[in-house]
Amino acid sequence: MSGDPHTPDLFGAPDSEPSRLTSSAPPPGPSPAAQPDLRGQATAEQLLELLARWTERGWLRPLDRALARFCHQQCPQASPLALLLVALTSHQVGRGHVCLDLADLQAQPDRVLSLPPDDEPLDDPPPTPADLLLGLTVPDCIAALHSSGLSNETAAAEPGPLVLTVPDTPGRSPLLYLRRYWQYERQIESALQQRLSAPVPVDDSQLTQGLSALFATPVSGDRPDWQRIACALAARQRFAIITGGPGTGKTTTVVRLLALLQAQAMGNADGSPMRIALTAPTGKAAARLNESIGGQVEKLDLSGLPKSDSLRDHIPEEVTTLHRLLGARPDSRHFRHHRGNPLHLDLVVVDEASMVDVEMMARLLDALPAATRVILLGDKDQLASVEAGAVLGNLCQRAEQAHYQPELAAWVQAVTGCKLPPELTDPAGRPLDQAVTMLRVSHRFGADSGIGQLARAVNQGDGQTALQQLQQADQAADIAWPQSLGRDTQALLDWCVDRLRPTLEWLAANQPPPDAERAEFDAWAQAVLARWSDFQLLCAVRGGPQGVDQMNQQLTRALHQAGLVQADHGWFAGRPVMVTRNDYSLGLMNGDIGITLQGPALGGAGDQYQLRVAFPTSDGSQAIHWVLPSRLQTVDTVYAMTVHKSQGSEFDHTALLLPAYRSPVLTRELIYTGITRARSRFTLLAGDAGLFQEAVNTRVRRVSGLWGL
Numbered sequence: 001m002s003g004d005p006h007t008p009d010l011f012g013a014p015d016s017e018p019s020r021l022t023s024s025a026p027p028p029g030p031s032p033a034a035q036p037d038l039r040g041q042a043t044a045e046q047l048l049e050l051l052a053r054w055t056e057r058g059w060l061r062p063l064d065r066a067l068a069r070f071c072h073q074q075c076p077q078a079s080p081l082a083l084l085l086v087a088l089t090s091h092q093v094g095r096g097h098v099c100l101d102l103a104d105l106q107a108q109p110d111r112v113l114s115l116p117p118d119d120e121p122l123d124d125p126p127p128t129p130a131d132l133l134l135g136l137t138v139p140d141c142i143a144a145l146h147s148s149g150l151s152n153e154t155a156a157a158e159p160g161p162l163v164l165t166v167p168d169t170p171g172r173s174p175l176l177y178l179r180r181y182w183q184y185e186r187q188i189e190s191a192l193q194q195r196l197s198a199p200v201p202v203d204d205s206q207l208t209q210g211l212s213a214l215f216a217t218p219v220s221g222d223r224p225d226w227q228r229i230a231c232a233l234a235a236r237q238r239f240a241i242i243t244g245g246p247g248t249g250k251t252t253t254v255v256r257l258l259a260l261l262q263a264q265a266m267g268n269a270d271g272s273p274m275r276i277a278l279t280a281p282t283g284k285a286a287a288r289l290n291e292s293i294g295g296q297v298e299k300l301d302l303s304g305l306p307k308s309d310s311l312r313d314h315i316p317e318e319v320t321t322l323h324r325l326l327g328a329r330p331d332s333r334h335f336r337h338h339r340g341n342p343l344h345l346d347l348v349v350v351d352e353a354s355m356v357d358v359e360m361m362a363r364l365l366d367a368l369p370a371a372t373r374v375i376l377l378g379d380k381d382q383l384a385s386v387e388a389g390a391v392l393g394n395l396c397q398r399a400e401q402a403h404y405q406p407e408l409a410a411w412v413q414a415v416t417g418c419k420l421p422p423e424l425t426d427p428a429g430r431p432l433d434q435a436v437t438m439l440r441v442s443h444r445f446g447a448d449s450g451i452g453q454l455a456r457a458v459n460q461g462d463g464q465t466a467l468q469q470l471q472q473a474d475q476a477a478d479i480a481w482p483q484s485l486g487r488d489t490q491a492l493l494d495w496c497v498d499r500l501r502p503t504l505e506w507l508a509a510n511q512p513p514p515d516a517e518r519a520e521f522d523a524w525a526q527a528v529l530a531r532w533s534d535f536q537l538l539c540a541v542r543g544g545p546q547g548v549d550q551m552n553q554q555l556t557r558a559l560h561q562a563g564l565v566q567a568d569h570g571w572f573a574g575r576p577v578m579v580t581r582n583d584y585s586l587g588l589m590n591g592d593i594g595i596t597l598q599g600p601a602l603g604g605a606g607d608q609y610q611l612r613v614a615f616p617t618s619d620g621s622q623a624i625h626w627v628l629p630s631r632l633q634t635v636d637t638v639y640a641m642t643v644h645k646s647q648g649s650e651f652d653h654t655a656l657l658l659p660a661y662r663s664p665v666l667t668r669e670l671i672y673t674g675i676t677r678a679r680s681r682f683t684l685l686a687g688d689a690g691l692f693q694e695a696v697n698t699r700v701r702r703v704s705g706l707w708g709l
């Protein structure tokens with residue numbers, strides 16, 4: 001659970017990235033002496049030497065080579081081919097995959113290293129996996145692993161550091177895992193299987209009544225009300241997923257679902273309410289849900305439900321982070337709650353589940369009794385977590401087509417009145433399919449919304465339409481692509497300064513006097529934090545001229561020159577920072593954003609200010625958590641932030657800056673995530689239409705063995 005989330009090699013290799021094998025101008029071949037012959041005489045030492053060369057070039061992480069060396073020491077009989085597979089599997093984990101797909105490896109061997117772009121000239125290139133694996137087949141790899149003593153197919157066998165799974169289902173490839181990740185996937189699979197095979201008995205007429213009470217809009221025959229359907233499906237399952245794009249009503253639906261389930265529980269013979277936890281992977285996402293859920297619970301009309309007088313008090317509004325729920329321990333990947341010390345809960349709702357990695361999901365499910373119901377909410381099309389695994393994406397692979405069994409469709413119609421389109425039913429639908437609902441109508445972005453249309457085109461991989469929409473957008477539109485800004489750094493900086501200016505000027509103009517009451521400082525800081533989401537520059541990459549590091553440095557300088565901040569380095573009022581590592585002693589979580597302000601002096605010395613960083617409190621209250629800059633060890637300036645770090649946040653006006661060069665990071669998921677961070681205005685900052693279009697055509701594929709549910 002560590003690592004720099006922004007380095008390109010952390011992301012899955014894009015599907016459309018041409019393999020080096022097929023590129024038109026391959027780099028000159030390696031000298032034969034440098035290339036271990038994996039079919040014949042190569043030794044482990046030769047292979048490890050080659051891995052060292054890859055590591056020097058940044059194609060492999062030192063950790064990946066160290067693991068191969070460790071495996072060589074533990075199992076000296078392991079062949080160089082087996083050791084190569086160890087290093088590549090480890091490297092895949094660093095790029096967000098849970099395993100190495102051996103068929104993919106054979107088809108496109110060079111996708112598994114962090115190779116530079118094809119057009120970058122290489123000086124004395126080492127052989128690549130394509131060179132090493134030439135003439136070797138998947139069965140050769142399997143045989144090498146079997147004889148290595150490193151991998152076992154089942155958990156029952158003597159555990160080796162790797163696990164090889166060879167599925168007998170046609171179309172499925174053998175997958176090689178580091179054992180830990182195999183275990184996480186199996187934990188998830190078994191926890192979900194257990195829940196999917198034990199649906200909750202429901203009283204259909206009570207359910208129909210509850211749904212009618214909560215959903216005021218009458219059902220129209222030809223347009224299914226997906227929110228109502230989601231509630232019905234989740235009411236009968238111990239595990240359910242509600243996925244949907246921005247503004248499709250995930251929160252609205254879950255609030256109604258909570259009311260429905262709680263009303264059912266309180267209407268039961270013993271009348272005890274369910275113990276419910278609402279959680280999200282980051283503090284920011286938790287705070288956002290907290291805010292929106294609170295407002296929605298208040299407005300909910302509960303009059304048609306049983307126990308309506310006391311029901312509202314039992315609908316939770318407080319959202320906690322997964323780390324906090326599980327009882328994270330400083331400097332440890334172990335939690336206080338686990339199988340041996342489970343959480344006593346009846347229902348757990350996980351919002352922004354696309355950001356939950358395989359390890360976190362496994363740990364959550366491990367800490368829950370089998371009877372605890374689990375509901376995942378999230379947008380399956382967003383970027384996955386930077387850590388290994390794209391659990392929500394993997395589980396939602398069949399969500400578009402739904403695959404509801406005809407009996408389920410009939411039941412849905414009986415309890416909700418909604419007729420499901422026949423193309424979404426499938427007699428061969430799997431148990432997981434029956435537990436997934438995709439919300440398909442955006443209530444935030446109507447049919448004529450530029451942001452909505454652009455997000456849809458990008459999501460469908462239609463780069464040409466997306467470009468046309470951007471090119472044809474007029475002044476009044478909510479999307480824009482000022483092409484000159486993508487090519488002229490100074491113009492870009494000036495444009496960003498102008499967008500940040502109102503908030504920085506407001507901040508300075510409204511600063512309370514040093515002797516003001518603490519509440520006055522808190523209210524001011526709250527307002528500054530709220531205004532901070534008026535505009536956000538997002539960068540696709542970390543390094544390079546359009547990367548987040550340089551943009552932050554240049555923007556800081558430009559703001560200083562414009563007189564909007566008092567310094568161009570160090571700590572100064574108006575510097576926004578994001579916490580990059582959980583700090584339990586300060587109560588700050590990775591991803592929390594604070595603004596440096598002239599705050600109240602410590603100890604109440606009322607005649608002077610003290611520079612402090614104002615963080616919102618995660619309980620959604622109006623209080624501010626003021627932290628001395630010297631106590632913040634790991635923060636980044638965030639005048640610009642990476643798209644990855646922006647997940648779970650929304651901004652009124654979002655601008656997405658793309659690099660001027662090809663990068664494996666530029667994918668459809670990244671562009672979609674960037675666009676959907678915008679509430680009311682989106683600006684693309686890119687100099688090259690081709691790169692944008694290429695990115696939209698490029699998908700992240702995260703290999704996983706979670707397909708059998």
Ligand SMILES: Nc1ncnc2c1ncn2[C@@H]1O[C@H](COP(=O)(O)OP(=O)(O)OP(=O)(O)O)[C@@H](O)[C@H]1O
Nearest residue numbers: 227244245246247248249250251252253292443444
């Ligand atoms: N069925 C509906 N009819 C009309 N408006 C709706 C409906 N459902 C949701 N909305 C409105 O659409 C907006 C977005 O809803 P909501 O916040 O529930 O969506 P979401 O999917 O959780 O959004 P996010 O992208 O923020 O996660 C809210 O203003 C909500 O009141």
